[in-house]
Amino acid sequence: MSVPKRIKTYAGRYALVDDVPFTLPVQAKNTPAFMAGFFCNYDKAKQLLPGNELYPFKFANGKAVFMVTVVNYVNTNIGKYIEYSIALACTKGKKQAPAMLPALLMKRYGTGQFILDLPVSSDISVKGGKGIWGMPKHKASLDFKVTDNTVSAQYEKDGQFAFRIEIEKPKRIIFPINIGATNYGHFRNMLMQSYIYFKAKAGICLGKKAKGTLYIGDHPRTAFMRNLDIESKPFFTLFMPSANGILDDHFQCWFVTYKDKPDKVTPEGFESVINLGLGEDWLPAPAVTDYEKYRI
Template structure:
């Protein structure tokens, strides 16, 4: 794994941030993950991103909704699941050209704008949101590795909000060793963080039925209903195991709008009272016949 020089230099040192103890680097091991990308309307996607510096990445004429779920089994703060709902994006003063940002990721600041990020534990919310500005909140999540499907469901208050199913690949054969950029909005600022990870990926491209995405009518999901999501995935993949390092260095910029904002974003008042509980909420309520696509 390509670990940033700073993290290599800090290895074995100790930090205490917002009361959370870390042994550097901030890392994960033995961590399976699934992901899928779906074509969406770029103008509708742009309306979900605040400010004017992050733009939807365009795969020709369409943008991409990226759903990825990571089952963190060994980390600095214990085990938890992280369910990311994001829009593939670029960063800069103007919209980037089509396709090219996929090849020149550093040049165009290619990454993903994280729209929603439920997690299993309170300590993950406190650290991820309070330190890196990620839109974390606690929810009921699961990660199921079956014979034919790998699946994760996201519930709140006893109601399913989203479920993602990825058809289990015959093998995970492609070794990947790479970094990824996450953009998030918090405290009226745009926060950029990076994660470096490695693992072997099994995947499919433009394969009908390779993934299934179910989105409920819960009000929290209403903005996603405006995106004209293509039900067939552009990409679907599964990592049986990954290792990762989250960089302790991040960047942030003020989010500015053409008109004075009508209400503030979530701020420190949403994190200062949080504790360090590693307790999970009850499992989501899955339909008994979910494997049949219901």
């Protein structure tokens, strides 16, 4: 999936949405990022997807895929911030897609990821990402650390440990990446679909060569994920030391429907962003060090 030509035609123009100013296109440059995929229970994953058209991506082993992607946006239209995506790989359609095939026919099956949680570093990222694109963003304490041997990121909320991921840093960064990704979110009780495009060189490890560790804390935003029967080792990891990304201005949304009349709407609405400012300040860095007891 390449960047649509229409995006290139408005380069250098400006937009103003909900008091958030953008120089177009909305993009990030020289951005480090890493990703890991873990197998988890398919039936339990399905229970977390809203509506009746999203299904977990089914791997050949019959399991679902739990995804963690952390991006250190060092140069964007709205300043610096970290974005910490915790998601389930999924498809969209009237019925469950065949196993594995949606990885090849992504457009046909609406292949993407449903975001379970999306903490970020700054208010302006929350206001724009949630209010415009429907991404379930909220502000939290985050870090992104790269050493000679590892890449890691930790997430805390209100002083409480929520999540941590560590992967072994790939020894070679040689694989060219030029892809588009689809994100689904649940906002205003609507299913929101947005798109992002990345170009970079990456280090990729598969199977037994992929090494990493998950830690899931007791915070309400993440504790429920421990019930997904997530396997302790990733089946793939990916690290991009310097990626360039473009967020599409086009998105879609649909009503989330129910068999019976719902009593109340649980997802957040505009009230969660309407009074947010455009601050770029970060909360203090994560400080919890006794996270080993939360290892998956």
